[in-house]
Amino acid sequence: MKNIYLILSLILFSVSCFAQSRYVSQTTKKVVFARDGGICQCCGSYENLEYDHISPYSCGGNSDASNIQLLCRECNRSKSNSCYCKLHHKKVGINCCEGKTTTTKYNQSSSTASQCSGTTKKGARCKNRTKSSSGRCHHH
Structure with missing residues (x-):
């Protein structure tokens, strides 16, 4: 009986964590693509x-x-964590933290560190954080 409660609690916990992620479901992707x-x-x-x-x-x-929304890779990378595509000088977002800096979920104290604006060799966005005025971590 304890095993059943343990399994159910683990399932509920994983579902609640998954629901708060940045994951975009296949259903949502189909709706957005069509729209x-x-x-x-x-x-x-x-x-x-x-x-x-x-x-x-x-x-x-x-x-x-x-x-x-759908953005091409270049526009999405240019937008980053802001509201504007820097390549085309267009507003493509809303409520972009209103000038506030972001903090990691592990360090909830106020911080001026932001996500690196560089890209990896595979073209993905760098996940490192930096306080550099250039917006790039020591790898870039």
Whole structure:
């Protein structure tokens, strides 16, 4: 009987943690793709599309279809944690922390560290944090 309660509690815990992640479900992806016409909402490109949080996840944005949009890789990387695509000088987001710095979930004290704006060799966004004025960590 204890094993059943343990298993049920683990399942409930994992579901609640999963629901608060930045993961975008397949259903949401299909809805957003159809709604956005399969094109980047900034530049109109059909290539290298990514699902972007309109209100950044790091600023409290959720992963509902109403907060997800299609952006090409270049526009999404340019937008980063802001509201603007720096390549095309267009507003592609809302409620972008309103100028506040973000903090990690492990260090909830106020911090001026932000996510590195560099990319890895595979083209993914660097996950390191930096206090450098350049916005890049020591690897970039």
